[in-house]
Amino acid sequence: MDISDDQIIERTLAGETDAFSLLVRRWERPIYGLSLRMLGRDEDARDVCQETFLAAFRNLRKFRGDSKFSSWLYRIALNACHSRMRKRGNVVEQSIDLEDDEGRKFELADDDAELMPDRMQRDQLAFQVRKALHALPPEMRQVIVMKEYEELTFAEIADILAIPVSTVKSRLYTGLQQMRARLEKFRTAL
Amino acid sequence: MNNTNRNQLGCDRKEDLVAYLYGEASASERASFERHLNECDDCGVELKAFGRVRDDLSTWQVGFAPRTEFVPPKAKMDLLRELIGMFPVWARGLAMAGAAAAIVLMALSVYGNRTDGLGSAGLSEQQVQAMVSKAVSDERAKIQQQYQTELASFKTQLAAEHQAQLQLANAEHQAKLEAVKVGLRAEIRKANQQNGSLRSFFAVEEDRSYPWGDSR
Structure with missing residues (x-):
């Protein structure tokens, strides 16, 4: 049976500091995914990941257990993302990594869409998705990322962001509308 | 709804x-x-x-997540303990004595300010000085004692090491001496044998030179 987050926290607080590595292994992927989708750059996402776990470790005693550990961790990661965005003035469109998951560079071809291989079309679409997502205001982007990719419930997102559920739904709706407008423009251009 | x-x-x-x-x-x-x-x-x-x-949106999948290198940072107290542990006992004692004296002086200075002079607290300046001197001399005595203990321990250790080294050197010396003796004995035996052979050779030669049996 898997040991729970709370049990690992108890062990860590009891002095078994290495136990915290279990939490890192368990949550590094979601935190990296959230950071990458919020910031658009692998390097920034890695840094945020590191910062998040370090901050969580240092402040573990302050974690009261009112909400889930993962919610607390997401909150720390989002704060780190926002702080990074503020530092660089939220310049995202120019800084999105132009690479896919396998590290291949996107090439924005001028070819006729009918002649484009499926893979290339899909890559271009993925790139447009990144651009459209990063063109959203951060408060909408984070809600879409948490709902769409992290598959959190409205209540969990509301808890992480300390906002009402209705605000979460409203931001999600507006974000999806803006994404729709941008992506439909791209489809028309094709 | x-x-x-x-x-x-x-x-x-x-x-x-x-x-x-x-x-x-x-x-x-x-x-x-x-x-x-x-x-x-x-x-x-x-x-x-x-x-x-x-x-x-689902076309953007994160295929991998890099491994996060996480080394739990050490607590400040642990770092302090490690730092203190690097110094010898006498230095630690000296630092403690200094800190104790500083605390006493600071406390007295605060107390003095609050009571507007030492006299009103019921302690004369001489008494305070005596207290500080006593605290310092106590600490000094403690340090000296620790130092003496440490020194005695070093001396014992050194003597034991010296004795062991002497025994080792003596044993090596005896072994070498024995080897030389054995070599010399062998040489003497060889020389004696050669000497005997020469004698017998010359004895035969004399017999040949003087077949009549008169050696001279």
Whole structure:
């Protein structure tokens, strides 16, 4: 049976500091995914990941257990993302990594869409998705990322962001509308 | 399900639409929204369009996550303990004595300020000085004692090591001496043998030179 987050926290607080590595292994992927989708750059996402776990470790005693550990961790990661965005003035469109998951560079071809291989079309679409997502205001982007990719419930997102559920739904709706407008423009251009 | 948020087309059920889209509506909410969809084409169109956006969003998958190198940072007290541990006992004692004296002086200075002079606290300046001197001399005595103990321990250790080295050197010396003796004995034996051979040789030669048996 898997040991729970709370049990690992108890062990860590009891002095078994290495136990915290279990939490890192368990949550590094979601935190990296959230950071990458919020910031658009692998390097920034890695840094945020590191910062998040370090901050969580240092402040573990302050974690009261009112909400889930993962919610607390997401909150720390989002704060780190926002702080990074503020530092660089939220310049995202120019800084999105132009690479896919396998590290291949996107090439924005001028070819006729009918002649484009499926893979290339899909890559271009993925790139447009990144651009459209990063063109959203951060408060909408984070809600879409948490709902769409992290598959959190409205209540969990509301808890992480300390906002009402209705605000979460409203931001999600507006974000999806803006994404729709941008992506439909791209489809028309094709 | 009552809300006043209207979508771009004037429908007020955008939050219901989102809950329905992500499957978070309750059974009754779902039924209610499905009834609404039969009447509202705009919501139907928007629902389909949002479904396409979700499909598009799913094209961005993070294939891997780099491993996060995490080394738990050491607590400040642990670092302090390590730092203190690097110094010898006498230095630690000296530092402690200094700190104790500083604390006493600081406390007295604060006390002095608060009582507007030492006299009113019932302690004369001489008494205070005597207390400080006593505290310092006690600490000094403690340090000296620790130092003496440490020194005695070093001496014992050194003597034992010296003795062991002497025994080792003596044994080596004896072994070498024995080897030389054995070599010398062998040499003497060899020389004696050669000497005997020479004698017998010359004895034969004499016999040949003087066959009549007279050696001279």
